Amino acid sequence: DAGITQSPRHKVTETGTPVTLRCHQTENHRYMYWYRQDPGHGLRLIHYSYGVKDTDKGEVSDGYSVSRSKTEDFLLTLESATSSQTSVYFCAIRGDREGDGYTFGSGTRLTVV
Amino acid sequence: EDKVVQSPLSLVVHEGDTVTLNCSYEVTNFRSLLWYKQEKKAPTFLFMLTSSGIEKKSGRLSSILDKKELFSILNITATQTGDSAVYLCAVARQAGTALIFGKGTTLSVSS
Numbered sequence: 601d602a603g604i605t606q607s608p609r610h611k612v613t614e615t616g617t618p619v620t621l622r623c624h625q626t627e628n629h630r631y632m633y634w635y636r637q638d639p640g641h642g643l644r645l646i647h648y649s650y651g652v653k654d655t656d657k658g659e660v661s662d663g664y665s666v667s668r669s670k671t672e673d674f675l676l677t678l679e680s681a682t683s684s685q686t687s688v689y690f691c692a693i694r695g696d697r698e699g700d701g702y703t704f705g706s707g708t709r710l711t712v713v
Numbered sequence: 714e715d716k717v718v719q720s721p722l723s724l725v726v727h728e729g730d731t732v733t734l735n736c737s738y739e740v741t742n743f744r745s746l747l748w749y750k751q752e753k754k755a756p757t758f759l760f761m762l763t764s765s766g767i768e769k770k771s772g773r774l775s776s777i778l779d780k781k782e783l784f785s786i787l788n789i790t791a792t793q794t795g796d797s798a799v800y801l802c803a804v805a806r807q808a809g810t811a812l813i814f815g816k817g818t819t820l821s822v823s824s
Contacts, residue, residue, distance in 0.1 A: 642816040704755040
């Protein structure tokens with residue numbers, strides 16, 4: 601399978617605490633993305649990265665920050681978790697070539713109580 | 714505003730039936746349209762379509778894109794219970810690289 605892993609797989613946290621999700625790839629791909637998936641909304645883009653230290657916001661970026669200090673790692677941080685951030689979070693990667701597809705990680709199920 | 718709309722949102726069929734899933738889009742600077750299958754975990758890639766009228770096939774699944782009318786269909790023939798899943802349609806734009814997803818079609822195949 602494509603070399604993309606997410607950690608943790610599951611997490612329960614309390615409202616107001618900071619949370620960091622990690623996406624790690626071994627494909628040396630330039631592009632990395634964080635999506636959240638909620639019933640009735642499909643997959644929505646939170647943030648994406650087009651290189652080390654190069655990131656940009658997606659459609660649902662409020663309350664989230666990201667960092668990419670190395671090609672292989674893309675971190676998503678919830679500075680102060682809220683119940684509305686309970687969701688399944690997916691990381692995805694894409695290669696540089698025009699026809700390259702997008703490969704998804706297995707997801708992190710986050711519950712904020 | 715860019716959007717991707719899938720229909721129907723859900724579908725129940727019997728094993729052996731043929732189904733057609735629809736995806737329409739309004740996206741600036743279109744590059745490609747992708748179909749994914751999701752079974753309670755990560756979406757898995759099915760097809761990427763970039764040119765109109767060229768059918769892509771993989772076993773019992775096939776898909777085609779119409780760039781004039783801005784839609785794509787995903788056909789599944791002789792459905793099996795293992796086809797039960799959420800089917801996601803997504804569009805990639807030129808320059809911008811993130812996928813824009815539809816809400817998905819939930820397909821249930823009963824035996």
